[in-house]
Amino acid sequence: MKTKILICMGTSGLSAGAEKVESIFKSELKRHKLTDKCEIVRTGDRGLFRDVLVDIITPELGRVTYEYIKPSDVPELVEKHLVSGEPVKKLLAGKDYEQFFAGQMRIVLSNCGEIDPENIDDYLSHGGYSALKKVLGMAPEKVIEEIKKSGLRGRGGAGFPTGRKWELCRAVKSNEKYVICNADEGDPGAFMDRSVLEGDPHSVIEGMIIAGYAIGASHGYVYCRAEYPLAVQRINKAISQAKEKSLLGKSVLGSTFSFDIRIKEGAGAFVCGEETALIASIEGNRGMPRPRPPFPVEKGLWDKPTVINNVETLAAIRHLVTKGAGWFAAIGTEKSKGTKVFALAGKVKNTGLVEVPMGTTIRELIFGPGGGMVSKRLGLKAVQIGGPSGGCLPESLLDTPIDYESITQTGAIMGSGGMIVMDERACMVDMAKFFINFTVAESCGKCVPCRVGLKRMLEVIDAITEGKGREEHIKFLQEMSGTIKSTALCGLGNTAPNPVLTTLKYFRDEYEAHVKDRICPSHACSELLKYEVIESKCVKCGQCYKACPVDAIRWRKKEYAVIDKDKCIKCKACFNACEFMAIQ
Ligand SMILES: Cc1cc2nc3c(=O)[nH]c(=O)nc-3n(C[C@H](O)[C@H](O)[C@H](O)COP(=O)(O)O)c2cc1C
Numbered sequence: 358m359k360t361k362i363l364i365c366m367g368t369s370g371l372s373a374g375a376e377k378v379e380s381i382f383k384s385e386l387k388r389h390k391l392t393d394k395c396e397i398v399r400t401g402d403r404g405l406f407r408d409v410l411v412d413i414i415t416p417e418l419g420r421v422t423y424e425y426i427k428p429s430d431v432p433e434l435v436e437k438h439l440v441s442g443e444p445v446k447k448l449l450a451g452k453d454y455e456q457f458f459a460g461q462m463r464i465v466l467s468n469c470g471e472i473d474p475e476n477i478d479d480y481l482s483h484g485g486y487s488a489l490k491k492v493l494g495m496a497p498e499k500v501i502e503e504i505k506k507s508g509l510r511g512r513g514g515a516g517f518p519t520g521r522k523w524e525l526c527r528a529v530k531s532n533e534k535y536v537i538c539n540a541d542e543g544d545p546g547a548f549m550d551r552s553v554l555e556g557d558p559h560s561v562i563e564g565m566i567i568a569g570y571a572i573g574a575s576h577g578y579v580y581c582r583a584e585y586p587l588a589v590q591r592i593n594k595a596i597s598q599a600k601e602k603s604l605l606g607k608s609v610l611g612s613t614f615s616f617d618i619r620i621k622e623g624a625g626a627f628v629c630g631e632e633t634a635l636i637a638s639i640e641g642n643r644g645m646p647r648p649r650p651p652f653p654v655e656k657g658l659w660d661k662p663t664v665i666n667n668v669e670t671l672a673a674i675r676h677l678v679t680k681g682a683g684w685f686a687a688i689g690t691e692k693s694k695g696t697k698v699f700a701l702a703g704k705v706k707n708t709g710l711v712e713v714p715m716g717t718t719i720r721e722l723i724f725g726p727g728g729g730m731v732s733k734r735l736g737l738k739a740v741q742i743g744g745p746s747g748g749c750l751p752e753s754l755l756d757t758p759i760d761y762e763s764i765t766q767t768g769a770i771m772g773s774g775g776m777i778v779m780d781e782r783a784c785m786v787d788m789a790k791f792f793i794n795f796t797v798a799e800s801c802g803k804c805v806p807c808r809v810g811l812k813r814m815l816e817v818i819d820a821i822t823e824g825k826g827r828e829e830h831i832k833f834l835q836e837m838s839g840t841i842k843s844t845a846l847c848g849l850g851n852t853a854p855n856p857v858l859t860t861l862k863y864f865r866d867e868y869e870a871h872v873k874d875r876i877c878p879s880h881a882c883s884e885l886l887k888y889e890v891i892e893s894k895c896v897k898c899g900q901c902y903k904a905c906p907v908d909a910i911r912w913r914k915k916e917y918a919v920i921d922k923d924k925c926i927k928c929k930a931c932f933n934a935c936e937f938m939a940i941q
């Protein structure tokens with residue numbers, strides 16, 4: 358067996374210098390005459406940011422993972438690990454790395470960081486395209502039955518049953534049908550689809566071919582935002598390789614079924630993730646939603662029946678076909694089957710992509726793979742789930758299981774899987790403002806409730822955070838949210854008020870403090886702040902003094918810090934530096 362050196366080279370690995378690490382590995386292997394004995398595998402990212410992650414797999418030592426690898430570390434790795442057979446202890450991935458992966462169940466992400474996404478043979482040797490081979494021996498109706506039995510629901514946000522969607526599309530008579538892979542991924546902070554496309558593009562292609570076979574389509578499109586150049590490049594390469602092996606194109610694997618895939622690069626508008634807007638965009642029109650029905654399964658791309666599925670949904674297909682619907686259905690909860698990938702961000706130790714079985718609680722996810730809070734002193738205040746269409750949940754709801762129904766009951770939504778953990782220093786009004794700001798900027802402007810209503814909401818929240826709020830503003834936000842939700846034309850408007858509604862529901866006292874007392878309890882809204890040190894909490898550590906950019910803080914060893922309010926420019930650096938909440 359050849360020694361394998363796996364280097365993570367997704368967008369994250371590459372931006373951290375993975376190519377330089379690879380080139381030094383090459384020259385060092387040459388220098389030690391090890392080139393023939395070792396194989397370097399350029400993999401996608403694993404979802405945990407440890408700059409350049411490198412795994413070395415030898416028969417003697419098995420698999421050893423190294424993190425934060427710099428080009429200058431490589432000569433030592435080669436000399437010690439490969440020549441002397443001794444792991445380099447100081448570079449080993451630590452406990453956080455282990456905890457991050459131990460709490461996960463990786464199905465959709467199983468190949469990410471493991472195989473070379475640009476090498477179809479690597480995919481094939483990991484069981485790739487065996488689901489397609491299996492499916493070609495089944496009747497399309499049977500395939501749909503299997504997907505229905507698995508309980509798979511779309512991972513793009515709404516959680517619509519995938520098998521049912523395929524069944525509806527198959528039932529429509531038409532000379533042409535389409536399969537679209539929705540890789541628009543517009544939610545701020547979400548990057549699970551990009552990671553799958555970069556790390557395991559063939560799994561998405563395999564899912565699309567199977568969908569095409571099941572519904573009777575002969576063409577597919579991958580709609581991917583142009584800001585994902587590496588994903589586009591890898592999916593392009595994967596399509597060419599699949600064609601060469603007759604897995605795509607005329608007579609797939611010698612069968613009577615033909616299927617082709619093209620890529621459409623989107624300009625990166627959030628609304629283009631909405632199915633009807635996405636279809637308009639592929640057709641060459643401005644990406645604006647239209648009323649539904651008719652739904653795309655009846656009248657979609659070029660007015661033909663069309664199935665649109667999310668990247669993660671499609672990537673799951675091969676696994677449930679190979680291992681069986683029963684296997685998949687045994688993972689998760691009664692109504693939410695399988696696993697879900699989350700983009701975990703914010704004040705947790707381990708940020709990145711986490712795949713867990715449905716039904717895992719929010720607490721288990723944050724304190725398991727997430728490794729808990731960054732600071733020992735600052736507690737968890739809220740978790741924002743579901744991106745701009747989601748909501749902010751308080752600490753008291755941390756034991757909510759992650760499944761479509763339970764999350765929806767709280768007022769948030771699963772969405773595409775964004776999860777931001779916030780500590781006591783986060784202001785919930787400011788959080789709501791951030792997302793409304795986003796949806797205002799991304800609204801396509803076609804309908805009045807969304808175009809005008811969201812803007813009015815933003816103006817009101819702005820006023821509240823600037824200390825100009827009035828009590829009737831809170832009532833206005835509540836009422837306007839309801840109106841927009843029920844009257845907007847598409848899902849963007851229907852869900853945009855969720856961050857406001859959930860913060861009003863769970864953190865109303867913060868709105869009231871801003872409006873009635875003109876204070877921001879979390880000290881986030883700069884217009885409302887006058888910084889001062891609370892002596893009873895100050896431990897005289899001097900961190901604030903070091904952080905202040907304008908020397909507005911007086912401090913000496915063993916003395917309390919004092920802020921000179923005339924010099925202070927309200928930059929908040931001292932507040933962020935103080936872990937004792939001694940600055941207010
Ligand atoms: C404003 C808006 C943006 C959306 N963005 C995405 C997206 O980026 N990716 C995605 O898969 N679905 C997105 N969706 C959901 C899709 O419209 C659609 O429901 C989904 O792609 C269906 O695939 P699924 O059944 O596999 O979830 C968005 C919906 C709305 C209303």
Ligand code: SF4
Nearest residue numbers: 802803804807847850
């Ligand atoms: S709800 Fe917003 S994004 Fe959707 S159609 Fe109306 S204006 Fe456009």
Ligand code: SF4
Nearest residue numbers: 895896898899901935
């Ligand atoms: S950082 Fe906080 S605890 Fe430390 S001196 Fe400043 S105010 Fe006091």
Ligand code: SF4
Nearest residue numbers: 905925926928929931
């Ligand atoms: S808010 Fe900024 S300028 Fe003011 S005291 Fe703190 S660090 Fe200094």
